[in-house]
Amino acid sequence: MESNKLDTDVGDKCNLNGDCSSPPKKQSFNMNHAKNIDDISTPSELKFDQEFNFEDPDISEKRRQIEKCLADPDAVNLEEWQNLAKSKGGLISDDYRKTIWPLLVGVTKEEMTEPPSLDDLSTHPEYNQVVLDVNRSLKRFPPGIPYEQRVALQDQLTVLILRVIIMYPHLKYYQGYHDVAITLLLVCGDVSSFPLLCRLSHGPKAPLAPFMQTTMQPTQHLLNYMLPVLAKADQGLADCLEKAQVGTMFALPWYLTWFGHSLNRYTDVVRLYDYFLCAPPLFPVYVTAAIVVYRGDEVRACECDMAMLHCLLSRLPDDLPFEDILVTAKKLYEENDPIDLEPEVAALERREEVTRRLEEERLKRRQAALRARNNPSLTARLQRRLQRYLPPGVSRRALLATATVLLGVYVYYRPDLLFNRKYHESVREL
Incomplete structure (x- = not known):
């Protein structure tokens, strides 16, 4: 399984950490092949929750409302959970989110299965790429956690991603997927986050599904x-x-x-x-x-x-x-x-496509003109034709220069004729 990567190696980049050189020209960026998303923007180091002595009274009231709903979740319908998630303050705490996030996308308890070991998944074709991305995601982990806990969390993240793309082999892993996965993992744990990530990745209305197609x-x-x-x-x-x-x-x-x-x-x-x-x-x-x-x-x-x-x-x-x-x-x-x-x-998109084609055509003409100027046989052929029409006494150097300039202008405006001629000549030689 090949992954979607964001190809931005077509000029200078603008990096969130301060490199503000010119980004690629509009539409020169190829959405069908992708590099690491860090080439577009560098991940920020997360700052996690801090304890505050004061809480907005509205949030305190909402907290009591959420706790009441969680005390009897079967009596709460989906619309009520959605209203809590959307309204001011959201779901307030990860303790609440751990239970409510799966409910928002319809995850059932039967879907919450224990994950396999990392060794069981290490032969998957995407394994090395996923591990590489996970290793780059350390800034998204809670700061100050012990080394052993961090390694365990990295392994859980790798397993989570691989389980999804094994479950749905037609989906293409993209670099940046791990940023979504780590958020779900930190909140919900390795058991609940798997069916949750599956719901987000696969299905007609799955929000991440468009990112996981053959092209971007x-x-x-x-x-x-x-x-x-x-x-x-x-x-x-x-x-x-x-x-x-x-x-x-x-x-x-x-x-x-x-x-x-x-x-x-x-x-x-x-x-x-x-x-x-x-x-x-x-x-x-x-x-x-x-x-x-x-x-x-x-x-x-x-x-x-x-x-x-x-x-x-x-x-x-x-x-x-x-x-x-x-x-x-x-x-x-x-x-x-x-x-x-x-x-x-x-x-x-039609306007952008026209602009892209015009840019490609200009580039094609410049390249063709350059090749023509460096092609001695074409220049010599044009030079012989010019001799028929120029007056006697014109120096060979002037004749060569004139032929080179005319050939360059001709090819710049009609590269298709040059290429077609070369094609027909090659066919005749076969």
């Missing part, structure tokens, strides 16, 4: 919905991004990992997961648009340059008010149904 094109298509949503919310801001040709690549790690790769605060990550687990599959894209809207003043104050804006947007501040952002995203979703946006997304 479905992911890019869904992420493109961010742009018309942004335009509906703030046309001037959308025009600013379009003018700078920023595209959507800055938000790709957010979407692929449900922000688990990019946020510093663990409490922010699990709060978003509370909401995403019971929201429509495309809702994280609307959260992305809401974040850009919230940071609109920063965007307008930034120089209208692709590299500068990409660098700015890629960095998620630690103090984002996610409760407000989720309210904005909900409003954007209610006002802009994805079905209604399909024509705009299709038109956007």
Whole structure:
């Protein structure tokens, strides 16, 4: 089984840790092959829960409500669990999430089976890649845990991921999947997190399923919905991004990992997961648009340059008010149904395809012209033809220079004729 990787080795990169050199040109990024997601943005080191002496009275009341529901979970329907997860403060505590997260996606007790050992899975084709990614995810583990516990957690994460892709061999592992898996594992443990991750990865409405296809094109298509949503919310801001040709690549790690790769605060990550687990599959894209809207003043104050804006947007501040952002995203979703946006997304992708083809054609012409200038046989042929029309006494050097320039111009504008001629000549020689 081959994995989806994000190929960004087509120019300078903008790294969240401070390397803000120019990102790749828009659409030069190939969604069908992927490198490590760290090449797009470096994972932040998570800051875990801190104890506070004061709690918002509303949250205290909600805590009592959740505990009452957990005391008799059979009397609580799915809509009530969803309302608790979406409303202010989310599910508050991982002690509550451990039980409620599986309920939000319909996991049953029968699905919660003991995992196999890591040795039993070590022959899987994806084993080495998964281990490599897990080893890179140490910043997402609780800080200060003993070495033995950390190693055990790494092994559990590797087993969790391999179990899912063994269960569904048609799914392609993508680098960034482990960021989602580690969040589920930290909250729910190795028994409950497996069926939970399965529900998120497989099925017609599974939110992670588009990321696990043969290519990443479905992911890019869904992420493109961010742009018309942004335009509906703030046309001037959308025009600013379009003018700078920023595209959507800055938000790709957010979407692929449900922000688990990019946020510093663990409490922010699990709060978003509370909401995403019971929201429509495309809702994280609307959260992305809401974040850009919230940071609109920063965007307008930034120089209208692709590299500068990409660098700015890629960095998620630690103090984002996610409760407000989720309210904005909900409003954007209610006002802009994805079905209604399909024509705009299709038109956007057609324009991007035309731009991509024109860029490829320009590159093809430049390469053909360069090859032609370095092809002595073609130059000599054109030089002989020029001798018929130029007046006597023209020097050989001038004739050669003229032939070279004319051939370069000809091939630049009509490379197809040159290539077709070479093809027919090769066929005649067979």
